[in-house]
Amino acid sequence: MLRFSDAFAPSAVRVTSRAALAVSALVFVGSSAMAAAGSAHDSVLTILIRWAPLLLSGFLFNLLISVLSMAVGTLAGIPLGMMQLSSLRPLARLGYYLTQFFRNAPWLVLLFICVMLLPFEFRVAGLRIPFPDWVKAVVGFSLPAMANVSEILRGAVLSVPTGQWESAESLGFNRRQTMFQIILPQCIKRMLPPWMNLYSLITMSTVTASVVGVSEMLTMTAQVHAAEGSRPELLAPLYSFAMLCFFVYAYPIGKWTEYLERKYQVKD
């Protein structure tokens, strides 16, 4: 049996985030204590509380980018996946090459290309539609999301036993009816765990948008650090706080994915 979800094994994410929690908690407590010890500066806790609203608004921006990227990536990835499965050869080939192209491109490179090459606004019939960097970043993350969703869909369809196709064909269903009424409904369950893993990966990688100047959490963290006089002892607690936010968000998703994987384990 083809285990398409292996491609997005959650274990890597899981281990990283568990270690992240331990490390960030340690560093956080340790460095807070150190920074607080006999100095004229504000304590780390005071600083964190002061900047938390700003940092968290940055984090919300990461979440917004991740949700939008995943939504666009899914909406585009499903037709692309269907294209790969088309019985029309040229269409299937095109779908395959598009998928492979975006699946094998480094995400950061795609992000750079989108941010550099997309215009800052579109003019449609005299109307100016602004196209800020963060929207370009959404496009940048949507492309690999799309390619991965396409592949997840293809894997899910291929993992449905051929007997289902045979039965449907024997009952007179045509290919289209078979796909939409019999195969795809069975794919939703199969797709959910790898799809959620993909979402976690996208969420983690949204911080790379800081490289192109989007004011998401990593950017905000650096700015806060600068605003507090770039004191080295603040580095660890500030960045640990960022890690903590991602962990608290991603860990339950990972747990839920694991649960779904167990629940929907393909039995036959």
Next chain:
Amino acid sequence: MTQPDRGFVSLRDVHKTFGAHKVINGISLDVAKGETICIIGPSGSGKSTLIRCINALVPVDRGSIHLDGIEVNTPKLDKLALRRRVGIVFQQYNLFPHKTALENIMMAPITVLKQDRAEVEARARALLKKVRLAGKEGAYPGELSGGQQQRVAIARSLAMRPDVMLFDEVTAALDPETKKDVLTTIQDLARDGMTCLVVTHEMGFAREVSNRVYFTEGGLIVEHAPPAEFFSNPQDPRTREFLSQVL
């Protein structure tokens, strides 16, 4: 429509190869309307392939397959016209796992034949009763035993009102208890006058229910005869050898 010299289901010199592997090497057989025949033979002798050729799931290389005058081996074949007249049941049931037993039966008549939902539902309920599964309408395949699933699969095929039913080792995956229910269901069908082609390892069933037994080996029909004769006086040494192993 059936030509006088050919049966309701009629194969003439059918050949099929997969790559270099010759699976069917010139099979001819005739089944009259309302007859039940059993096909027995060792594993790998091409029984499943033969059955799948009849409803055009597997295209043949050469030869002629007729079903009530419809030629199957032609590029002009109207597959839907053929498939609404031929039901097939597989060893692995292949029910649609996301649909209830009742929905499994109703799907094809509604989607493929565009029949009226209420009428189809009434028919589906009657079919479930006929295969002795009244009360299981809302059960999903995963909640049913193998034998129950197989009977739903039979009902699902019957919902298309076929003239011929093909069975491919439909009890091979079942334990002895549930086997009986499935075999009884097929026996009822045969008694009601359905034309049945049954690939099976159930010699008792072949003996009691079939009009003729065909023994295949190496993609050929080695011999065929009415069951009484076939089992008491097999002619070919290969048949005798096979029977001595399974009886």
